[in-house]
Amino acid sequence: MRKVKNSIKKMMALCLAAIMTLAMATTAFAADRIKTGNLTVNVNEGNTLKGQTIKVYKLFDLSVSDTHYAYTVNADYKNAIATALGLSKEATSEQLYNKLAEYKENPSGIQKFANDFTAAALKAGTAETRTSRKLGEVTEYKFENLDYGYYLVYQTGTKEIQSSLVSVDDVDVTVNLKGQAPSIDKTANATTVEIGQVVTYTIKGTIPDTTGYDKYTYKIHDTLTEGLDFVKDAVGTAQEGTSYNVSVKIGEGQAETKAATLSGENNRIMTLDLSEWIRNNQNSKGQEFTVTYYAKVNADAVVQTNNSAHLEYGNDPENTTTTTSDEVVTPTYPLDVRKTDTKETLLAGAVFRLYKNETDANAANEKAIKVTGSDGSYVVDPTSSNMDMTTKATDDSKGYNLHLNGLAAGDYWLVETQAPDGYNKLTAPVKVTITKTGDTEWKISKDGGNEEDKIIDIKNSSGTLLPETGGMGTVIFTVIAVVMILGIAVSFVISRRKRA
Template identity: 40%
Template sequence: MKKLKKFLAMMISMVMVLSMATVGFATTGGTGSLTVQLTGENKLDSGKSHTVKLYKLLNIVSYSGDKYSYSLNGDYTEAIKKALKKESISNDEIIAEIGKINESSNPTTQQFANALEAQGISTNIEGKITSGNNSVTINNLEAGYYLIVLDNAKAIQATLKNVVNDNNGTVTLKEEAPSITKKGFDKNNKPVTDVQIGDIVTYTITTTIPKKFTKYTITDIITKGLSFVNFDESEFTVPGKLGIKVTLKENTNTPEENEEDITQTSGIEANIEKTKDEKNQDKMTIDLSNYINSNQDKVGKILTIRYKAKVNENALVTEKNSAKLEYGNDPDKIITTKPEEVKTPTFPVHIKKTDEGETSFLEGAEFELYHDNGSGTAATGTAIKVTGDSGVYKIHTDQSAEINETVKTKMVTVKEITTDNFDKNGGYNLVINGLKAGTYWLKETKAPDGYNLLKNNIKITVKNNKDGSYEISKDDTKAENNIVKIVNTPGSQLPETGGTGTLLLTAVGALLVAVAMIRFMRRKQEN
């Protein structure tokens, strides 16, 4: 009996020890909550919302401290195998592979998320974060290892997180909606701030390759003052497919020389047509949907599209063009970004040719305009070629063109121009449009009839204020109302040889001689 009691006591002790050991080693996962909060720029517009998707990849069987026991969620087994590109592995091996995500030679969290969602799976849980709010809390989540994805967002918007036993976990995602940037560059690859008629501007549209979207389209509309040209600067006729250049690089910090030219292999095309409204502008449409959805291994890389446009004779101070992005997975909820604008202004110079008293406009004066050569006083080199007449001229689009009836260098003043030309309605009698900011020299080559030719060339300075306005100066003095006043002086009338003035002098002289002779004769008789 004593032996039996000892045996039973021993067994009870062992049971208690094992029971205590089991409780100490593992706690069941239970349920928990998760808060997803957002940070970052380029957020969604008012009225739009983000969808937070949660995929429970693994069940948490038990845990203790930082030690977890997992089992695979059978709902996602096949999808996970395809996402990992390892379809002949066991459940335990799948769990091990998920643990290696983000390690070297393994997919990043975002790449895995893209590949998983590409399988058309449904989510366990969804939450909404509306614009103006920066977080959402999802309660009563079953314990598990979750993949958290922020929809309607750019790359790097996924993360993995354990949720267990009321731990109230928090994850922070960078809130950045898909976006584009647009810039303009001159022939020296410098950012363009203003242009001259005839200049060719290279525009770049840049975007980050996002996760899959059923629609991802860029639309770019240019103003009447610009004309699309092919990338080799040859003439382009609307409608048609524009010659462009498409490149890809790792990120914004990667040097430009490391860009990969994918123009011929990407299948990306720029289709040009006229807008279907009263403005009748040229519109470029680039549909990136197929490229993005077929290249999910490139998520996070920078895609740049380059195209060229020529500044034409319709260019104005207010010249600008803009591009926008439309994206989304629901045709009824397509998101359109705020247009990205690039301003390419060109400027006019208005001239008032007048007399000393400013009582009248002087017509018939001829001028030529020259670029500043750095000498400070001279108007040398080749005069700028223009087109136009009746006092209104524009810089010619081709400065290498031969002089003819249309292409000229001489500009002639007229009587006051009272019609509206380039932001001025009266107060001038000569205008030249299409100049970029800089220094020019105006040379009078013929004076108005009856007036003297100007002895000195006139220095004209065009300043871009970068706020949509400009400033014109004459000989370093700001021109009032941006109108350059040029005064001519009349020539003095001199006596003419053999004219009536000479005859009068001769008659007077003869009369004086006669009077002197008479007086001389009388004195002689008196003597």
């Protein structure tokens, strides 16, 4: 009996030990769960974290018990926190906490503290608690296993410092970033263009905050297609050499000239280094600036004529960020004509001129669009003295036998000044309308009717000869009459001789 009791006691002791071990493990596990959490940082709408770095600073340690929270200042950042709050460096953890608590109903005040602390930490080179390093094409980043605490979240390279504050007091916490990465917006003063036209390009950007950076790179890159050439001014003065002047202006202030560099085939790549200019204008950080320059449409322009610009920036010259290219499309359009007779036979030798207004077209004067080319293929050329376009006999399987390239969208009037031999020319101008429907899409109409194949069909008719006076018909009758009269006279003479 005693042995049985001893056995029961041993079993109970073992069970109690197991329970205590499990309880301790559970407590330890719960304690671990309480100590750390994950912080997910989301980018704000319309932005990306590509090429960005996120830094977090644990300003206060945090302990949590049910609904009770206790904050203790992080000694590593105590002085910077006090400075940002306008308090003495001797301020206690409680005093710092109380000062921050006063901003609970003051969003602008707490935001100012966050930004001031960030600026001070960057200038002093204060190390962050944790960093994401440079990110790829993502919209969020998760910091795992952060100690519970009150954190400041800073996204590097933004237009201006806009840090966020968040308490990591649970397993998973989320914060949304406020800062925006630098970007540029490019526009043109025309939506469609004509060969020979000068296009004014404007790039808008915002001067970024370079606080805390010893170096900062800010370069604008612009690439033209073959249909465009950089020129000096709005009247199209030819550019010479690789040093290219552009105009830069902050807000409504005075414009200044900055030298860009041209490179690539036919100098169609522009690089504008504004790194030093950005650093020297930090008193205007957050303000908009504009860059203005010019390009001329050349004879190689097509519907896809465009150019694109992108920004290269960052505080590490060896590891910069490149933004997505901002493309501006300024298409130029062709006008194709199919000249036939009423039997759909292509006709060569018809001569046309194209006018920009109906009055000049009706007068068939010398104000037609100037062109260069031959054999049914022409391009708009404001420097030419020729205005005549002649159809050819074949269409090269393209469906037309007269092609003109380099027109902007709009209304035109096509005038036939000379018809092919043996055919009647048109008696009135044909109205042609080119309409842009997309970056690379357009439609053509003739006298208000849409041409699905984008080809203007022009037909000429021919007829039989009309009757004329004094022709061969009268002469033959006269000859016959004379012959008949002579015959009668001869017969009369012979008859009288026989009677004699």
